[in-house]
Amino acid sequence: MAGKTAKVIAVDREGQEHEIEGTIGWSVMEVVREAGLPIEAACGGCCACATCHVYVDEAFLAKLDEPDPDENMMLDEAFEVQDNSRLSCQIKLSEELDGIRVTLAPEF
Amino acid sequence: MSEPVKTSHPIETDMVVIGAGPCGLFTVFEAGLLGLECHLIDNLDKIGGQCAELYPEKPIYDIPGLPFCTGQELTDRLMEQAKPFKPAFHLNQQAEALSRLDDGRWRLSTSAGTVFQAPVVVIAAGAGSFVPRRIPLAGAEDYEGTSLFYAVRRMEDFRHRNVVVAGGGDSALDWVLNLQPLAASMTLVHRRDEFRAAPDSVGRMRALVSEEAMKLVIGQIAGLHGEGDALSGLTLKTTDGEIEQPCDRLLAFYGLKMELGPIAEWGLNLERNLISVETEAFETNQPGLFAIGDICTYPGKLKLILSGFHEAALMCQKAFTICRPETKLVFRYTTSSTELHKKLGVA
Ligand SMILES: Cc1cc2nc3c(=O)[nH]c(=O)nc-3n(C[C@H](O)[C@H](O)[C@H](O)COP(=O)(O)OP(=O)(O)OC[C@H]3O[C@@H](n4cnc5c(N)ncnc54)[C@H](O)[C@@H]3O)c2cc1C
Ligand code: FES
Numbered sequence: 413m414a415g416k417t418a419k420v421i422a423v424d425r426e427g428q429e430h431e432i433e434g435t436i437g438w439s440v441m442e443v444v445r446e447a448g449l450p451i452e453a454a455c456g457g458c459c460a461c462a463t464c465h466v467y468v469d470e471a472f473l474a475k476l477d478e479p480d481p482d483e484n485m486m487l488d489e490a491f492e493v494q495d496n497s498r499l500s501c502q503i504k505l506s507e508e509l510d511g512i513r514v515t516l517a518p519e520f
Numbered sequence: 521m522s523e524p525v526k527t528s529h530p531i532e533t534d535m536v537v538i539g540a541g542p543c544g545l546f547t548v549f550e551a552g553l554l555g556l557e558c559h560l561i562d563n564l565d566k567i568g569g570q571c572a573e574l575y576p577e578k579p580i581y582d583i584p585g586l587p588f589c590t591g592q593e594l595t596d597r598l599m600e601q602a603k604p605f606k607p608a609f610h611l612n613q614q615a616e617a618l619s620r621l622d623d624g625r626w627r628l629s630t631s632a633g634t635v636f637q638a639p640v641v642v643i644a645a646g647a648g649s650f651v652p653r654r655i656p657l658a659g660a661e662d663y664e665g666t667s668l669f670y671a672v673r674r675m676e677d678f679r680h681r682n683v684v685v686a687g688g689g690d691s692a693l694d695w696v697l698n699l700q701p702l703a704a705s706m707t708l709v710h711r712r713d714e715f716r717a718a719p720d721s722v723g724r725m726r727a728l729v730s731e732e733a734m735k736l737v738i739g740q741i742a743g744l745h746g747e748g749d750a751l752s753g754l755t756l757k758t759t760d761g762e763i764e765q766p767c768d769r770l771l772a773f774y775g776l777k778m779e780l781g782p783i784a785e786w787g788l789n790l791e792r793n794l795i796s797v798e799t800e801a802f803e804t805n806q807p808g809l810f811a812i813g814d815i816c817t818y819p820g821k822l823k824l825i826l827s828g829f830h831e832a833a834l835m836c837q838k839a840f841t842i843c844r845p846e847t848k849l850v851f852r853y854t855t856s857s858t859e860l861h862k863k864l865g866v867a
Pocket of ligand 2 (some may be wrong): 441453454455456457458459460461462463464486499500501502
């Protein structure tokens with residue numbers, strides 16, 4: 413049985429919006445990957461690759477904890493990092509984040 | 521660990537293993553129990569594959585009988601277990617070309633010019649070779665190898681140049697310190713004013729900055745400018761807006777990623793960059809060529825280290841029949857077999 417869900421809006425690299433019902437407790441990376449969007453997530457969510465880099469919509473940024481030092485260190489290896497850059501494997505979907513909008517960062 | 525001997529003669533052995541990750545390392549052990557010798561090739565400068573490169577300090581909890589270890593500890597333990605069988609490592613080189621010899625054996629050559637001849641080749645290549653992540657900006661390829669570099673081959677390439685180094689880890693800081701005395705100017709670009717590199721290097725870099733012997737820019741590369749293959753400047757995005765930075769040598773460190781590379785050209789059955797194998801011996805569509813660990817796929821495959829260990833054990837049974845067609849294989853436990861004890865050096 414599926415657990416409770418919350419909505420994730422993911423914008424792909426072509427600018428196309430995808431509305432996904434994600435399982436609460438999964439990471440945003442897992443939700444996006446499960447939906448078949450092209451997110452590499454090479455390390456499977458261990459905060460060791462930066463290939464799950466997304467831009468989080470300002471409205472939700474404040475609801476997230478600050479990135480921890482590990483996440484910040486991995487973001488150093490990402491490209492086109494912005495103030496709203498996050499590693500989506502480090503964002504756990506919760507009721508509070510229902511409707512969170514993320515844009516996939518360029519691939520490299 | 522024995523260093524590769526530089527020789528123009530091909531190295532003759534039983535098994536050549538591409539990839540010194542956990543599955544390649546365990547192959548040495550399983551093959552060794554059967555009396556087969558292995559040579560291992562890896563693109564990295566160290567053994568351990570993903571465990572050593574991506575998560576040396578992170579924990580692993582699902583190795584049977586080993587409730588907890590880090591990626592590096594697992595690598596060290598696998599090496600210790602393989603040691604009696606004296607594996608030969610050929611690091612810092614990529615397996616490039618594979619062909620079949622007239623006598624049915626394989627001929628494999630690497631980017632460093634090492635050549636092997638062996639009846640069995642095992643691809644334990646994970647998700648491919650670790651290679652530097654390249655700058656995803658338009659035109660970057662044009663400059664690569666002439667004015668844009670992801671590693672230093674010859675320091676002389678940087679003498680009297682306006683050098684920019686990008687990154688915040690040890691490689692970036694080490695090269696800043698090594699090249700600064702040769703360069704006409706040295707600039708380090710990093711996303712934030714915090715560095716992962718060893719504190720000592722960071723301190724030395726900051727000292728150079730305060731002596732005005734180099735520059736530190738907190739920002740990111742947003743554009744490359746130049747003509748043909750010659751870079752002349754960069755656009756850097758900083759918190760105070762965009763600035764233009766003269767630069768004719770850029771050295772960028774954005775970590776490593778895995779890329780299948782030359783293996784894709786070997787005529788294997790590929791499914792989304794994974795190699796299809798049968799599940800009796802994890803042999804590919806070409807006899808004597810096996811694929812184990814993360815790189816192989818079959819119905820039910822799980823990308824776990826323990827699956828790779830199982831694959832290594834079964835694969836070696838079949839490899840034995842290819843390497844020693846005249847000899848009958850007897851199944852024995854390490855617990856009781858004196859012959860195995862001798863091989864393990866515990867008899
Ligand atoms: C952060 C993280 C955490 C993980 N946690 C776990 C866990 O808890 N439990 C678990 O079971 N698994 C875990 N894994 C997965 C596990 O690390 C992999 O399953 C395992 O490393 C696969 O081993 P391998 O030997 O098949 O390949 P790899 O470890 O990928 O090694 C392959 C090696 O082959 C080299 N190579 C490839 N092609 C070539 C070539 N042409 N020439 C030369 N060299 C080449 C590469 O450079 C690489 O070093 C984790 C992975 C990551 C990234
Ligand atoms: S999936 Fe690798 S850092 Fe998020």
